Amino acid sequence: MKKTLVLGLALMTAGSAAAQSLTGAGASFPYPLYSKMFAEYKKATGVDVNYQSVGSGAGQKQITERTVDFAGSDNPMSDEALRAAPGKLLHVPTAIGAVVPAYNVPGVTQPLKFTGRVLADIYLGKIKTWNDRAITALNPGVTLPPLPITVARRSDGSGTTYVFSDYLSKVSSEWKSRVGVGNSLQWPVGTGAKGNDGVAGVVKSTPGAIGYVELVYAKQNKLPFGSVQNRAGKFVLADNGPASAAARGVVIPADTRVSLTNSANADAYPIASFTYVIFYQDQKYGNRTEAQAKALKNLLTWMVTEGQEYNEGLDYARLPANVVSKARSIIGSMTYGGKRL
Structure with a gap:
């Protein structure tokens, strides 16, 4: 020491x-x-x-x-x-x-790609199955089953929800107008669970589920999670480096209260x-x-x-x-x- x-x-x-x-x-x-x-x-x-x-x-x-x-x-x-x-x-x-889209899709072994718009449409209930054209178009060569999507989300007042909804509001005007940003939301669809561990548990036990959780909860539960397209157009898989890059170049106010989502940094993971x-x-x-x-x-x-x-x-x-x-x-x-x- x-x-x-x-x-x-x-x-x-x-x-x-x-x-x-x-x-x-x-x-x-x-x-x-x-x-x-x-x-x-x-x-x-x-x-x-x-x-x-x-x-x-x-x-x-x-x-x-x-x-x-x-x-x-x-x-x-x-x-x-x-x-x-x-x-x-x-x-x-x-x-x-980093907040990641963790999922349980049997037979899919490589990380799926998501855009903010697709994630918003899943949580708005507009995309209902894993073989929806919006998802398959982002993942050529991946065989996605016609499995219904079970949306998992928080039931308690949650900062993870705030971060996720803050990001979705920046990339989807429909999400911003219909649902908005907050610790607690009026969800259009989904199965509620308490805590990051609760959402991870729903995803792990439910074939076809998707849920937003902090990175360590996906890793601890051995859940696959997708890469997300950032503002520069790159699909980025969450890790320490890309999460850290979200703060690079951001003006940090004296009271440190600031949003890091949808960073303009080309290497940043967008939901950080x-x-x-x-x-x-x-x-x-x-x-x-x-x-x-x-x-x-x-x-x-x-x-x-x-x-x-x-x-x-x-x-x-x-x-x-x-x-x-x-x-x-x-x-x-x-x-x-x-x-x-």
Whole structure:
């Protein structure tokens, strides 16, 4: 282990001595990464971080109600939601992830190709079978069966849904006008399931199913997933490099709330997103102690610096250096009763 990492963790451990546990809730999108991060953090510091994978919508609700130390969300909270919170909330990205169209089509062994329009039409219920001309035209040489398509989608308030629908709204005017963007949607068709793991389970158990899930869930469940045509016209299969490329050239605002979908970068995977932690700038509320506030600041600092070493091994892209710099500045603005931590 590097000397700087040892020193940093030693300082964090000392600063967190009086606050040995933290709680978070929200997105299932980063849950595999956070499980690894928080296990390693506990080994190094003794601080236990309990994160509940309940969906981005529930995470945003819990941080607004101040029942957790931090929320996880794949989409930033809206201006309206931020105004409704009892204090100033901050967003810090922790990773870049890719949302993939995973499917279960017996006999198909190579990755299928999809365009945004075709994905939108599948989820609008306009494309109903796997041998539809719109799909076969994109996949010459692939024998696709006349199997009905079972659409799997989230039933809970989901940042993954937000990312997927944000992308579809950029590539399909019909999707934008009929369904739109959000954590929860009025779906035209589909079988609902809770969490990325729930959607992956529906796809795995249902011949003919398609579902949108974060990349690691497709890989963990050994589900095939398709390449998606990006804005430059290239069909790109999700991986760390193409997901990272989605942030390249994007102007990152000071509060880091930004969409990465449908990137103009020629090498980018088009359905990619930051995943965020959300927390209060001033940590003095309820029964919170200054030690608890410092423990959270230490954790967040570690997640965007040393903790980044765990991203790529779990199929998440690391944060670009300019985003790390902005994240550290945001974390550095945390206060306790108006006093800088």
